[in-house]
Amino acid sequence: QGRGGVPIPGGGSGGVGNGEGEVHGWTGGASSSLLWFGGWQSRVTPHLAPVRCLCWQTENGVLLPSLQSALPFLDLHGTPRLEFHQSVFDELREKLLERVSAIALEGKLEERYKKLEDLLEKSFSLVKMPSIQPVVMCVMKHLPKVPEKKLKLVMADKDLYKACAVEVKRQIWQDNQALFGDEVSPLLKQYILEKENILFSNDISVLHNFFSPSPKTRRQGEVVQKLTQMIGKNVKLYDMVLQFLRTLFLRTRNVHYCTLRAELLMSLHDLEVNEICNVDPCHKFTWCLDACIREKFVDNKRARELQGFLDGVKKGQEQVLGDLSMILCDPFAINTLALSTIRHLQDLVGQDTLPRESPDLLLLLRMLSLGQGAWDMIDSQVFKEPKMEAELITKFLPMLMSFVVDDHTFNVDQKLPSEEKGPIPYPSTIPEAYTKFLQENRIACEIGLYYILHITKQRNKNAFLRLLPALVETFSDLAFGDIFLHLLTGNLTLLGDEFALEEFCTSLFDGFFLTACSRKENVHRHVLRLLLHLHHKVAPAKLESLQKALEPTKQSGEAVKELYNQLTEKLELRKPSPAEVTETPSMELPLPTVPTPASR
Numbered sequence: 001q002g003r004g005g006v007p008i009p010g011g012g013s014g015g016v017g018n019g020e021g022e023v024h025g026w027t028g029g030a031s032s033s034l035l036w037f038g039g040w041q042s043r044v045t046p047h048l049a050p051v052r053c054l055c056w057q058t059e060n061g062v063l064l065p066s067l068q069s070a071l072p073f074l075d076l077h078g079t080p081r082l083e084f085h086q087s088v089f090d091e092l093r094e095k096l097l098e099r100v101s102a103i104a105l106e107g108k109l110e111e112r113y114k115k116l117e118d119l120l121e122k123s124f125s126l127v128k129m130p131s132i133q134p135v136v137m138c139v140m141k142h143l144p145k146v147p148e149k150k151l152k153l154v155m156a157d158k159d160l161y162k163a164c165a166v167e168v169k170r171q172i173w174q175d176n177q178a179l180f181g182d183e184v185s186p187l188l189k190q191y192i193l194e195k196e197n198i199l200f201s202n203d204i205s206v207l208h209n210f211f212s213p214s215p216k217t218r219r220q221g222e223v224v225q226k227l228t229q230m231i232g233k234n235v236k237l238y239d240m241v242l243q244f245l246r247t248l249f250l251r252t253r254n255v256h257y258c259t260l261r262a263e264l265l266m267s268l269h270d271l272e273v274n275e276i277c278n279v280d281p282c283h284k285f286t287w288c289l290d291a292c293i294r295e296k297f298v299d300n301k302r303a304r305e306l307q308g309f310l311d312g313v314k315k316g317q318e319q320v321l322g323d324l325s326m327i328l329c330d331p332f333a334i335n336t337l338a339l340s341t342i343r344h345l346q347d348l349v350g351q352d353t354l355p356r357e358s359p360d361l362l363l364l365l366r367m368l369s370l371g372q373g374a375w376d377m378i379d380s381q382v383f384k385e386p387k388m389e390a391e392l393i394t395k396f397l398p399m400l401m402s403f404v405v406d407d408h409t410f411n412v413d414q415k416l417p418s419e420e421k422g423p424i425p426y427p428s429t430i431p432e433a434y435t436k437f438l439q440e441n442r443i444a445c446e447i448g449l450y451y452i453l454h455i456t457k458q459r460n461k462n463a464f465l466r467l468l469p470a471l472v473e474t475f476s477d478l479a480f481g482d483i484f485l486h487l488l489t490g491n492l493t494l495l496g497d498e499f500a501l502e503e504f505c506t507s508l509f510d511g512f513f514l515t516a517c518s519r520k521e522n523v524h525r526h527v528l529r530l531l532l533h534l535h536h537k538v539a540p541a542k543l544e545s546l547q548k549a550l551e552p553t554k555q556s557g558e559a560v561k562e563l564y565n566q567l568t569e570k571l572e573l574r575k576p577s578p579a580e581v582t583e584t585p586s587m588e589l590p591l592p593t594v595p596t597p598a599s600r
């Protein structure tokens with residue numbers, strides 16, 4: 001005291017440095033200021049004090065001689081003493097808070113914490129007093145290690161726990177996994193919900209989709225920021241969050257947890273929390289992959305780098321593969337790897353090269369299969385890179401390349417004069433082996449799905465209709481997953497005009513979507529989303545039959561019913577209303593002839 005700028009003479013007892021135990025019973029409000037000013041010694045309890053007694057006021061006011069002559073002015077202005085004292089008190093508290101923060105930064109390390117520890121020891125008994133609490137909390141906040149006993153007391157009291165700084169909470173959490181879990185789990189729920197809301201968004205746009213936001217933008221999201229804040233530089237807490245994410249991923253197979261795992265690491269990377277980044281063996285790999293995701297492409301240089309990290313996983317540390325596979329199972333990573341794979345395949349067609357001769361392509365496949373194998377690896381705890389099936393490279397990918405060639409051939413044929421041959425049909429069948437690959441090989445299926453997206457984006461209706469039947473039965477129903485259907489519906493808007501054709505709609509709806517609608521609620525939702533967006537393109541008769549086919553059943557959830565109602569409403573608006581229908585005759589009354597200038 002005194003150092004804070006407002007000297008308090010006569011009050012050697014003022015400030016937090018006094019009062020072992022004697023303060024108990026003094027709680028709250030105006031009376032607490034008595035602790036700070038003269039009243040502390042006089043031990044007058046407020047309710048016994050005659051409120052308007054001048055001598056009481058003098059004895060218990062701020063004992064500052066120079067102030068005595070000024071106080072009557074306050075009286076003349078009608079400012080109550082309480083208000084005056086309160087503002088002096090607030091001022092002092094501010095100074096004290098500043099002082100505590102300053103102490104935490106000055107002097108030698110051991111000493112400054114000694115001072116703060118003493119301060120805490122003396123002030124902690126006042127922690128429940130609302131006016132003093134901020135000071136005690138501030139002292140704790142600046143202590144790198146709050147004494148165990150104090151932490152226990154804080155933890156045992158809900159209000160105290162709520163009021164303490166995150167720096168203190170971290171110290172509590174690191175030894176209380178369950179409590180930390182309770183804090184984290186609503187955030188994780190929110191995160192998953194936000195992802196699902198985007199995937200099921202009614203707003204289907206060609207310009208904007210699930211994968212549009214850059215990695216940097218994504219990790220500015222509320223949940224990631226909050227989690228990063230909660231973790232701080234605490235490796236133990238970081239480890240706990242990772243353990244939560246692994247466990248939840250294992251339990252739910254929900255790949256968004258993999259995204260969060262990568263986003264969290266990269267968020268700490270942005271903040272340069274080296275204490276954590278340096279000990280996470282996935283850091284450099286994730287950083288490099290993040291750059292690829294930002295570019296939506298894995299270039300040669302980065303491919304080399306990524307390969308180096310994968311090859312560098314040492315014997316005895318294989319469980320790192322579990323974490324790397326989770327990073328690679330992030331849909332944003334898969335999206336980038338798959339898009340790059342398709343690009344490579346097209347380039348190979350142009351270069352007359354087979355997939356097995358392209359090291360970059362092989363690396364992409366290696367990473368794709370590591371990512372696709374994440375769940376199995378974590379489940380089995382066998383940390384080995386999955387073996388790549390040779391036929392994927394020697395049979396499946398060349399088959400995909402032959403589809404690209406078919407397109408080229410067709411396009412060239414179209415341009416040739418064809419008097420003799422007649423119109424050249426687009427190949428309408430798919431090799432049986434192709435369908436089989438999509439059913440039995442996870443990687444083949446993933447690539448096959450991205451190929452369909454690719455040709456849809458190119459508005460290649462012929463290829464789309466040719467390959468669509470292969471999607472009805474796919475490995476683990478991947479073609480009916482939310483991420484694929486989200487992208488497909490988005491890309492289908494590019495083929496919007498085709499929806500007027502009965503044949504196209506029959507293939508797309510009856511041949512694909514409707515085959516899964518009744519057994520998979522999410523598919524039902526995606527078709528309804530699509531129709532909400534494109535119904536005006538669909539021929540009325542087809543629309544009517546689709547509306548019937550998509551009617552919710554008793555088992556349907558709220559989301560489906562809601563979407564269906566929205567669709568019905570929109571279609572009602574499209575139909576001419578009964579009023580319009582009955583009024584039509586009046587429109588047929590002979591119109592008054594309008595003389596036109598030409599007839600004159």
Ligand SMILES: *[C@@H]1O[C@H](CO)[C@@H](O)[C@H](O)[C@H]1NC(C)=O
Pocket residue numbers: 205206207208209211339450453454457486487488489490491
């Ligand atoms: C269409 O699919 C591609 C994948 O080939 C994806 O990158 C793109 O974002 C999708 N477009 C829309 C509008 O969903």
